[in-house]
Amino acid sequence: MRRVLPLLLLLPGAAHAHASERMVILTLPTGWFIIGAAVVVALTALMALRSRRLPAFAARRLLTRPPLLPRSLTSWAGALVFWSLIAVGVLGTRDPLENLLPLTVWTLIWVGLTLLCVVFGNLWRDIEPWTGPVRALRRLLGWQGAIGLARLGHLPAVAAYFGFAWFEMVSLAPADPLVLARVAAIYYLAILALAVLEGEEWLPRGEFLTAYFGFVARIAPFWAEDTQGSVTVFAGLPGAQILRLPALTPSAIAFVTLILASVSFDGLNETFWWLARLGINPLEFPGRSAVFWQNTVGLAAFWGLSASLILGAIRAGKPRGTGFADFAAPMMLAFLPIAAGYHVAHYFVALLTDGQYAIAALNDPLESGRSFLGLPDHWVSFGFLQLRGSVWAIWSAQFAVIVAAHLLAVLLSLRLSEKTEGAQSFRAHLPMTALMVGYTVFGLWLLSTPTAA
Numbered sequence: 001m002r003r004v005l006p007l008l009l010l011l012p013g014a015a016h017a018h019a020s021e022r023m024v025i026l027t028l029p030t031g032w033f034i035i036g037a038a039v040v041v042a043l044t045a046l047m048a049l050r051s052r053r054l055p056a057f058a059a060r061r062l063l064t065r066p067p068l069l070p071r072s073l074t075s076w077a078g079a080l081v082f083w084s085l086i087a088v089g090v091l092g093t094r095d096p097l098e099n100l101l102p103l104t105v106w107t108l109i110w111v112g113l114t115l116l117c118v119v120f121g122n123l124w125r126d127i128e129p130w131t132g133p134v135r136a137l138r139r140l141l142g143w144q145g146a147i148g149l150a151r152l153g154h155l156p157a158v159a160a161y162f163g164f165a166w167f168e169m170v171s172l173a174p175a176d177p178l179v180l181a182r183v184a185a186i187y188y189l190a191i192l193a194l195a196v197l198e199g200e201e202w203l204p205r206g207e208f209l210t211a212y213f214g215f216v217a218r219i220a221p222f223w224a225e226d227t228q229g230s231v232t233v234f235a236g237l238p239g240a241q242i243l244r245l246p247a248l249t250p251s252a253i254a255f256v257t258l259i260l261a262s263v264s265f266d267g268l269n270e271t272f273w274w275l276a277r278l279g280i281n282p283l284e285f286p287g288r289s290a291v292f293w294q295n296t297v298g299l300a301a302f303w304g305l306s307a308s309l310i311l312g313a314i315r316a317g318k319p320r321g322t323g324f325a326d327f328a329a330p331m332m333l334a335f336l337p338i339a340a341g342y343h344v345a346h347y348f349v350a351l352l353t354d355g356q357y358a359i360a361a362l363n364d365p366l367e368s369g370r371s372f373l374g375l376p377d378h379w380v381s382f383g384f385l386q387l388r389g390s391v392w393a394i395w396s397a398q399f400a401v402i403v404a405a406h407l408l409a410v411l412l413s414l415r416l417s418e419k420t421e422g423a424q425s426f427r428a429h430l431p432m433t434a435l436m437v438g439y440t441v442f443g444l445w446l447l448s449t450p451t452a453a
Helices: 004-009 030-051 073-093 100-122 129-141 155-169 179-196 200-206 208-219 250-268 272-277 290-314 326-344 348-363 389-417 426-448
Strands: 059-065 222-226 230-236
Touching: 004 155, 030 389, 030 426, 073 100, 073 129, 073 179, 100 179, 100 222, 100 326, 100 348, 129 179, 129 200, 155 179, 155 208, 155 290, 179 200, 200 208, 208 222, 208 250, 208 326, 250 290, 250 326, 250 426, 272 290, 290 326, 290 389, 290 426, 326 389, 326 426, 348 389, 389 426
Parallel strands: none
Antiparallel strands: 059 230, 222 230
8 A cells, every 4th residue: 555655646637727828928029019009009199180080989879778677676686696705705615716706806897897898888887786785774774964975086996996906916815715705895894884874876986896897987889878767878989988077086086097007017016027126036936925015015106106107298288378187187088998908908818717717616606516507627728828829819809909998098188188278289299199109018018028927
């Protein structure tokens, strides 16, 4: 028996490993793609400014129908699903690639739902888990007042979003099901209490997920609006909704810059370049604990740098006689496509890989041995990330999303500035165009440079 055991250890077995497409991407001519993208964005801005012919971004009504279900009912369903996932996180396996809670939060919601909202409008609005319980509790308590949180604007959402970004990128165990369950439950109850005190109308400004999906969904080519008890579905060029938004408040500007900065830093902090700046060998990455404080400071500093660059470019292009706040408030809306586009491109591979784990977890969410979807064991496969053709297709999709987002941002910035006297001059748009070209290069570089994760 003693002689047999060592031999058994040598037998092959199934192993779960994290695959990466970077080894193939590094063999692609990504540098030429980056140069070409920068030229396309710059020429588009120049040609659009000289021709003065911009898309109308008109909206067309497709249909009007009664709501399928009351929003309070779908919100209650969202709350039920939320607490079911919390139970799975507490009672289920601690493996984040098998537990449905982290897969739902980090893959299905943070990645998949963002992609759906970018195409089909604000789907989160119909499934968010607070509106129904808030209405019921306010009615039960007989409370119809508010405590003044509305005066803070988006600042509560800014603080919560920063905490969320820190938890995802810096904390030591964001995917641990038990840790995530505790954090999510505490956050849910805190928002529930505040929304009961202030009213459900506070959620789009005070709750960060509601604010986030509300912003990124504004670039969708399809969207729905509530009109006198019915739902009207519209279609238009991506960004048509942005031109109909009111100018952003200072707290909303902070929120938008944080969206852009956080997803950019999420790519930057994994790169060889960043780790080299910290004096760490990226080929022997020691783990999150070794860069805990550096990344905490880095996240905050990168947010400050991003906001300074954006606001600085806007100020540099401000026409004479126009107040900075009056010019910056609408112009900031042009950066929404860049934030949403990079989010989709950055997490696209995660959706293709971790999305398979999410489907596998749905196949047997309680680990009872049953197969609700009929999937076999070891169904997840990353072989496509080692094929040059597949990686070409992935890189091409990421490239197309990044370039399209920046082209849309350029056109929207020109349209948003039409009402400002003197804002259609080349001088006024040169700083904004230069910054958007820089963001194009930076975003594609992040997707193609070597990373330690």
